Amino acid sequence: MGQTTKPRMLVDADACPVREEVLRVAGRLGFEVVFVTNGSRPIRPPGVPWARIVMVTEGADKADDWIAEQATPIDVCLTADIPLAARCLEKRAFALNFKGHPWTENNIGSALAGRAMAQHLREMGMGGGPPPMAQADKSRFLNALDAMAQAALRRAREAAG
DSSP: SSSSEEEEEEEEEGSOOOOHHHHHHHHTTOEEEEEEOOOOOOOOOOTTTTTEEEEOSSSSHHHHHHHHHHOOTOEEEEEOOHHHHHHHHTOOOOEETTTTTEETTTTHHHHHHHHHHHHHHTTOOOOOOOOOOOOHHHHHHHHHHHHHHHHHHHHHHHOOO
């Protein structure tokens, strides 16, 4: 199963707009939270005993690499990065984006294809970035994170039992 028998939330922290929501759900359900950063943006220490920050060496994909290497089938990986979500799913971990959209084996392929198309359009000077985070996105995120965390807890109990 890997090095842990307790579910964790592995957070791609450099662009995470929902840190407080993650801490709230994790604290209620007893998850450890690991905020992973390459140091490109300052991150305030979480200030709670169940959360920590892992600072990886600088580099575009170093935080992604750390999360993908650490992910286990009972972890919830939180990221807006579609390739990282795909890597976490390959490890059988759960994956959720910051707007509450769960990544699954059924939707990750089309998401990767859409990402490639959007990147191509941007390179041609067309298109733009994603819309800003709205309150409805945070609500959807909280609901989806709670459901995914409950599923991770069930999976951990089944693996232990």
